[in-house]
Amino acid sequence: MTNPLLSVRDLRVSFASETGTVDAVRGISFDLEAGRTLGIVGESGSGKSVTSLAIMGLLDENVRISGSIIFDGQELLGKSDKQLSAIRGNGLVMIFQDPLSSLTPVFSIGAQLIEALTVHRALSKREAWARAVQLLETVGIPDPEQRMKSFPHEFSGGMRQRVVIAIAMANKPKLIIADEPTTALDVTIQAQILDLISKAQAETGAAVIMITHDMGVVAKTADDVLVMYAGKPVEKAPVHELFHRTRMPYSIGLLGAIPRVDKAEKQPLVPIKGNPPLLINLPNACPFASRCPIAIEACHTSEPDLVDVGNGSVGEHQAACIRSHEITDGGLIDGRPVFPLPPIPESALAAIPREDRPTTLEVRNLLRRSLS
Numbered sequence: 001m002t003n004p005l006l007s008v009r010d011l012r013v014s015f016a017s018e019t020g021t022v023d024a025v026r027g028i029s030f031d032l033e034a035g036r037t038l039g040i041v042g043e044s045g046s047g048k049s050v051t052s053l054a055i056m057g058l059l060d061e062n063v064r065i066s067g068s069i070i071f072d073g074q075e076l077l078g079k080s081d082k083q084l085s086a087i088r089g090n091g092l093v094m095i096f097q098d099p100l101s102s103l104t105p106v107f108s109i110g111a112q113l114i115e116a117l118t119v120h121r122a123l124s125k126r127e128a129w130a131r132a133v134q135l136l137e138t139v140g141i142p143d144p145e146q147r148m149k150s151f152p153h154e155f156s157g158g159m160r161q162r163v164v165i166a167i168a169m170a171n172k173p174k175l176i177i178a179d180e181p182t183t184a185l186d187v188t189i190q191a192q193i194l195d196l197i198s199k200a201q202a203e204t205g206a207a208v209i210m211i212t213h214d215m216g217v218v219a220k221t222a223d224d225v226l227v228m229y230a231g232k233p234v235e236k237a238p239v240h241e242l243f244h245r246t247r248m249p250y251s252i253g254l255l256g257a258i259p260r261v262d263k264a265e266k267q268p269l270v271p272i273k274g275n276p277p278l279l280i281n282l283p284n285a286c287p288f289a290s291r292c293p294i295a296i297e298a299c300h301t302s303e304p305d306l307v308d309v310g311n312g313s314v315g316e317h318q319a320a321c322i323r324s325h326e327i328t329d330g331g332l333i334d335g336r337p338v339f340p341l342p343p344i345p346e347s348a349l350a351a352i353p354r355e356d357r358p359t360t361l362e363v364r365n366l367l368r369r370s371l372s
């Protein structure tokens, strides 16, 4: 990678809490080039949002933060709020799970778009209005001229997220950080919003960080993937490599916990049992050890580093697991799945032909009328 747009090195973030210091991010490093998408995936509490807020410079002042975040040639850590705000205006945008948190309820959609368009650029009122309408059209808002006058509460969740993306595009982004942008939306809208983020990326040439807990979203959007666990990256690879040559049990678990159309119809999903550890006074051990089906004694005595595991170039595929070299394609160890498949429960009804089974729910002549 020659000249990355974003270069994060050994980023660490800790919060003081009543019960002790919470080490939310414990050393994360990656490079991201313009036009590429990095998927950051991991369970709740793994440090995904704290990482993105650190990059945006949106963490409270009372956090302890160290390492380096170089965006577009400038070190962001140590900059004042004013300097960071200027840098954000120059191409760093964030799309949150809840679009209402990015929109101001008392201003119309049009006013907010025009503000985004004119805050850092000299545009006449007429030019800004025309560009705002065009952006609403680009993100698929019907009757954009009319909707310029609407307020956020007059839009559905999906439409609000479209407006947020229009505002992001207005800022001529170099980097778009999308933190669970579709989690609050229903499935059909989710796909549309992901497509729209790709469209915004294609039109602006921005790099994207797609934060999600959903491997399906990663598969659809990312070029490279970083799997986070307990505040640290535990596997890092190009997306195809990660899905086909997974080398870290936690990533194998995440992949096993999602439905796959390419797997046998009756194969059950394998949940990862247990919970991630508390991020206070973590012992010197693999943080996944208590949940890992292939843990050995050595896993409990030191925390594995993220090291090269693939056949590609240095740093291309890395994993933090002392047994990575024993894991083979398809998530196998000694020819058996790292996460053994649970038995398929035999339904008592399976032996009874469908037509002989009792009716559970019967619906006749159901009608639904819309009031508008």
Ligand SMILES: Nc1ncnc2c1ncn2[C@@H]1O[C@H](COP(=O)(O)OP(=O)(O)OP(=O)(O)O)[C@@H](O)[C@H]1O
Residues within 6 Å of the ligand: 015, 016, 017, 022, 023, 024, 042, 043, 044, 045, 046, 047, 048, 049, 050, 051, 213, 279
């Ligand atoms: N302001 C704060 N003070 C103390 N601890 C915090 C604070 N913000 C986050 N944390 C802790 O940092 C850890 C990482 O949180 P983060 O929000 O980054 O998780 P996440 O991966 O984004 O999870 P989710 O998928 O639920 O959004 C969690 O243990 C969280 O409780």
Ligand code: SF4
Residues within 6 Å of the ligand: 248, 249, 250, 286, 287, 288, 289, 290, 292, 293, 294, 295, 296, 299, 304, 320, 321, 322, 323, 324
């Ligand atoms: S280091 Fe040990 S406990 Fe951790 S993921 Fe690897 S095998 Fe499992």
Ligand SMILES: [Mg+2]
Residues within 6 Å of the ligand: 048, 049, 050, 179
């Ligand atoms: Mg989060």
